[in-house]
Amino acid sequence: MPITEVNIVRSCGECGTEIETVTTKKDNMMLFSKEQVWCPQCQADRPEVRDLAGRRYSIEKEQQSYPKAVPAKPFPNQPSELSKG
Numbered sequence: 488m489p490i491t492e493v494n495i496v497r498s499c500g501e502c503g504t505e506i507e508t509v510t511t512k513k514d515n516m517m518l519f520s521k522e523q524v525w526c527p528q529c530q531a532d533r534p535e536v537r538d539l540a541g542r543r544y545s546i547e548k549e550q551q552s553y554p555k556a557v558p559a560k561p562f563p564n565q566p567s568e569l570s571k572g
């Protein structure tokens with residue numbers, strides 16, 4: 488099932504206080520806004536910052552589905568004492 492709605496956290500651009508979480512259609516998602524939002528912490532209108540709510544969770548979930556990363560091997564023919572001399 489495709490995700491059609493996302494949660495956007497609106498927070499104060501000055502102090503980072505979380506103002507509210509809004510649900511919006513993904514198609515209409517705008518993370519960049521020039522709107523101002525009333526910050527109860529600053530007691531003033533501040534430029535709002537938007538971020539996806541629960542993004543960290545979704546990233547973790549994604550990473551679990553990735554194949555395990557294979558550590559990069561050093562080049563076997565590369566002399567390790569190259570920097571000497």
Ligand SMILES: [Zn+2]
Pocket residue numbers: 499500501502503504526527528529530533
């Ligand atoms: Zn603030």
